[in-house]
Amino acid sequence: MRTIVSIAISLLMLASVSMAQRMLKEMPKGYDVVLPGVAAGKIDTVRYQSGTVGSTRKALIYTPPGFSKKKKYPVLYLLHGIGGDEKEWLKGGNPQLILDNLYAERKIEPMIVVMPNGRAMKDDRATGNIMAQDKVAAFATFEQDLLLDLIPFIESKYPVFKDREQRAIAGLSMGGGQSLNIGLGNLDQFAWVGGFSSAPNTKMPGELMPDPEDARKKLKLLFISCGDNDRLITFSKRTHDYMFEHSVPHVYYIEPGVHDFKVWKNGLYMFSQFLFKPVDNASLSKYTMLGTRAETNIRSAQYPQILPDNRVVFRLKAPQAQKVQIDLGKKYEMAKDTGGYWSVTTDSIGKGFHYYSLLVDDLAVVDPASETFYGMGRMASGIEIPYRNGGYYAQKDVAHGDMRIKKYQSNTMGNWREMYVYTPPGYDKSAEKYPVLYLLHGGGEDQRGWANQGKTNLILDNLIAEEKAKPMVIVMLDGNMGGSGGIAGFNENVLKSFENELKQSAIPFVENNFRVETDAKNRALAGLSMGGLQTLYAGIKNTGMFSSLGVFSSGWFSNNTALTEPQYAFMKTNAEKINSNLKNFWISMGGQEDIAYNNCKIMRAKFDELGVKYTYSEYPGGHSWPVWRHDLFQFSQLLFK
Known part of the structure; x- marks a missing residue:
């Protein structure tokens, strides 16, 4: 019988109209703790022989509440970051509790979750210089360890499905990069791929997905998430940019946050709710934007975007520029990613209309993604910030x-x-x-x-x-x-x-x-x-x-x-x-x-x-x-x- 706490969580999650809208919400507070009356899954440590590494390796296995060897389950492989090991998710994220509570709310499919050590080398502990060349290289080696050793072991010891459509991979930071590299590089093995705050080990988009058309056919879901103040956000952005450019359906979810477990737990919370269910690709477009497109954007321009608290996300491609700012009364410094895209998120902006300009290497120019207006004695870009009480100037069905x-x-x-x-x-x-x-x-x-x-x-x-x-x-x-x-x-x-x-x-x-x-x-x-x-x-x-x-x-x-x-x-x-x-x-x-x-x-x-x-x-x-x-x-x- 569900407790008052779990019922309250359910009511909170049911407040939106659709499942897609519900999953847009952040994980409710208190969702990663033990709740009375909620059935618990089980965490076990397993050892498997790795021919790739030449040693016996460890992994943690989560089996869902009510696990039965007479039933087959899909599998999620959940990877850690560069400073962790197979226990990092357990120590920092309480994934088993998040999943338990999601099961209690009937929001996810029963699944087995495997948390391996993604540092595929004999001394695979996160000790010493974790940035040493051999330790970094071991994260790339893990691809072979996973495909040739760990997956066969799991499939021989647990009642799991063996087809790609019942297999998912996701991870945080370095593990996010691994997940994108391994998952997108092996779409004959994985149909569900998630990268949470993916690190610099993420391959360049063209290398990740050289055949977007084939990927569109095979991918059930690509999920990319990151905190908006994460210094590694450029790697998520460049992946998203490529997917957007090549019309590959995906979720691009940016939330307020940095490079920490708050973001990663929310990534798991959201990603897991998509898994092993039918996916409406047409609905995923609402996840590709941080906020909503400004009405002053030209045609299909995706930026500037307005967040619920009226912060504005600006984005511009200018790979040869040395310095780019947004002049919105206050000047904001933009940061360039490896794809040549400059971006910045402003402070909260007041309601209504505002002039702005781009300062590209100190030259004031209009934003090519925005409508232009004559103001300040010259042509300038303009942005319209939604206003709750602005219905009197809204376009209505009147004469x-x-x-x-x-x-x-x-x-x-x-x-x-x-x-x-x-x-x-x-x-x-x-x-x-x-x-x-x-x-x-x-x-x-x-x-x-x-x-x-x-x-x-x-x-x-x-x-x-x-x-x-x-x-x-x-x-x-x-x-x-x-x-x-x-x-x-x-x-x-x-x-x-x-x-x-x-x-x-x-x-x-x-x-x-x-x-x-x-x-x-x-x-x-x-x-x-x-x-x-x-x-x-x-x-x-x-x-x-x-x-x-x-x-x-x-x-x-x-x-x-x-x-x-x-x-x-x-x-x-x-x-x-x-x-x-x-x-x-x-x-x-x-x-x-x-x-x-x-x-x-x-x-x-x-x-x-x-x-x-x-x-x-x-x-x-x-x-x-x-x-x-x-x-x-x-x-x-x-x-x-």
């Missing part, structure tokens, strides 16, 4: 509007300019006129920012479908007016140029080419950061044209008296008019971590002094796109009602 790209001749700038225009669902089939929101980007970005990074179309599609926002046209303008940009670019002349562009070129073009209302109550202006400053300048001076203004993560630069004094003087003189004309004067910040927070705080205090009415909102997240998406989500629900 969708269109994002249109329009070129127009600017009368004020004397050149062709570009705008992105969102039209709501049903625009082309309707004769009605729509209200308009003019939406401005931040410094270092352009008209593409709100369309690509901001997910404007999805936010409005979802709000309109839920009848939380009025159907509207949103015009995303290019706010770059030339000049030096940055704080130095925020001067009266540049801001005046934008005001003229907005009033004399952009708005007339929109009203002549789209079915939009042309009165102030159906016109709004909003922007983030630099675009918020432009909104303050052009919007407050023209409240007769706009019924709503939105200022996101922005504020007058309080130390720039040459800029702020005339603006505050205008507002003091026109406070009553501003308050009367504006139905919504909405100001928001990304919390105190927002770089514009202090300037905005000073500005709001000045507005209070002047008697200018406004609504203030904070949403934590700093000076970033997750904040600005949420600003649009909130602000758009206030408009034109």
Whole structure:
């Protein structure tokens, strides 16, 4: 009868939907100890004559609970590391207890497990210099000892199946390398192969598997696992890379950890649950990734990958590079494996959208595996970190509007300019006129920012479908007016140029080419950061044209008296008019971590002094796109009602 403890373990393991999902979980804590009421298998020491070595050798044999000589069993050969012997698994991993508990939960098939000494030499103890040439060479010699001596001995003394489909091999560290070398090199002998934190003795992938097509036919399962902070992870990665490249189904399971028994016990726990059962190769793809592919990856690119705790795994093939970093605000050094692949796992990254670049030998370039975005004044890669509360900008099964790209001749700038225009669902089939929101980007970005990074179309599609926002046209303008940009670019002349562009070129073009209302109550202006400053300048001076203004993560630069004094003087003189004309004067910040927070705080205090009415909102997240998406989500629900 199963104990309360074992039942609790069962319930924990049954929480997922499928067996594959259950096996993705780490081994539950307390699973490698003796549990009351759980039947125990038996550990025996056996001696066999090795013609390969020319001596009598030892091995440990685990027979499962209820073992009967009248029944035949499949066999798992479980190998140790370079510093151990046949007792290493028993001393460090408690494999018999893990298997006992799995049997009690009916999660594995009854099997015999053989733990041999993989150092095939007469003095096979892990003493002296374990890295000595003869001792290292003895691990390679073990292949012949296993095939010619140990397996025949086991099959003569125990009731086991003798076909390859009932024979598995796995090991840790040096034994992981042995398992891959021996198992993949002898697929006529083994159908199940597992390498846990495989060591440098692992052969090069092309040598391990020169005929991937033949391997695909013969392998029941190839299981590769390693800790993400294991210094030997490159050997597991290069094997995985080759298998992935050649479409060989396999499990590639990387977990938080180092080169120790925590990882190896979990490897045994997971691997053993696959053994000697039907395997759905199509389901194995979920095991080949550390996390989930970022939605900003191009097509089938497997990296970057996002872990459940929002750490990101980046990977790049650049065999000739000398140094590679990821610049994600913070710089991360990447490490190169023997296959020329560079990789790194970052710290936990905040939700939403982030720009990043690759620094290859100090040259900033975009990641070829990622979509590119115009930000930081240049093209950069971007990554979207899943956000639990980001459903408002998710792609949903609702009616969708269109994002249109329009070129127009600017009368004020004397050149062709570009705008992105969102039209709501049903625009082309309707004769009605729509209200308009003019939406401005931040410094270092352009008209593409709100369309690509901001997910404007999805936010409005979802709000309109839920009848939380009025159907509207949103015009995303290019706010770059030339000049030096940055704080130095925020001067009266540049801001005046934008005001003229907005009033004399952009708005007339929109009203002549789209079915939009042309009165102030159906016109709004909003922007983030630099675009918020432009909104303050052009919007407050023209409240007769706009019924709503939105200022996101922005504020007058309080130390720039040459800029702020005339603006505050205008507002003091026109406070009553501003308050009367504006139905919504909405100001928001990304919390105190927002770089514009202090300037905005000073500005709001000045507005209070002047008697200018406004609504203030904070949403934590700093000076970033997750904040600005949420600003649009909130602000758009206030408009034109």
